[in-house]
Amino acid sequence: MNESTTAIEVKGLKKSFGAVHAVADISFTVEQGEVFGLLGPNGAGKTTTINMLTGLARPDAGTFRIKGIDCTANLRAAQHLVGVVPDESNLYAELTGFENLCFCAALYGLRKPERVARARELLETFGLSDAADRKFAGYSKGMKRKLTIAAGIIHKPDILFLDEPTTGVDVGSARQLRQIVMNLKKTRTTVLLTTHYIEEAERLCDRIAFIVEGRIVHTGTVEELLQPVQACHSMRIQCSGMPPGIVAALRETFADLDFSLLEPELLRVDSGAPVRVGPLVRFLEDAGGEVAEARRLRPSLEDVFVRVTGLEAKVLRGEKEKKGGRQ
Ligand SMILES: Nc1ncnc2c1ncn2[C@@H]1O[C@H](COP(=O)(O)OP(=O)(O)OP(=O)(O)O)[C@@H](O)[C@H]1O
16 A cells, blocks of 8 residues: 655656757656645746646656556556646537536546536536536636636546646636635645746745746745745835936945846845845935835745746746637
């Protein structure tokens, strides 16, 4: 019997498409009951990783185990243990929400009375009962996403692969979808999710792996990831009328501080020690500027991402369009 608490174990997974190394070399483990996030910009290799783990893409190299079962050669061996929510919905546009769920339940071998009961239960839980008899094609993006997650957990899997749960949905639906993930966590379902939203990873995940150009560059709990920047002190100063060359002048006068101009009227100050605001404000105003606000910044995961990857935070904010259903 396998006593291990490891739900997913990935070693040296690789996948190329021609000259593109979509997944260059990826290894990680996810413990049972954990919500583990792959966080990275568009094109980092998140979907390709999930596709390999769910049998939608064949790895060029590497191995992976699900609950101790080697699935590299035989994915079916662990199929009953996993649920999959792909980034583009795999549900049928012409079927109703209820029919889609019953169909998925049948694929997983649930008996008819069980299918109907489970479909109704999930429609109720996800707030979709009123839309149960409407065609999937007419659902909003948020409703489509919810139903696709419901379909992924219809057979109560131990492990759920969830690709970009909230991409392309409105703020309210995103909040509900995050709540769904938190509820799954309460039932000890292991979740491997991908996202390019830092706040989402921070809120939902027990551990996060930063993925860039097909490689995991850093992994840890939010607390562990934040550790290197805890000692950093940063400020944002909103100041109009700053003369050209102000950043160089500030650097010369305050040699222990680092300055960057985020916008023409927005200055960022970073330091390894607490920053004294008074002298900075006086300097800026003596130079002809007018300070509207000076605000201390809490160290954030975004700072860590920027520091570890060398990328700008805005690469994570790129949105991508989703289709949402088989047409
Ligand atoms: N079927 C394919 N054929 C050719 N190139 C592909 C294919 N699938 C992915 N790629 C390329 O592999 C790289 C990784 O893509 P992948 O979709 O895994 O990234 P991602 O991190 O999921 O990004 P996104 O958030 O945009 O979905 C990208 O350069 C992408 O263009």
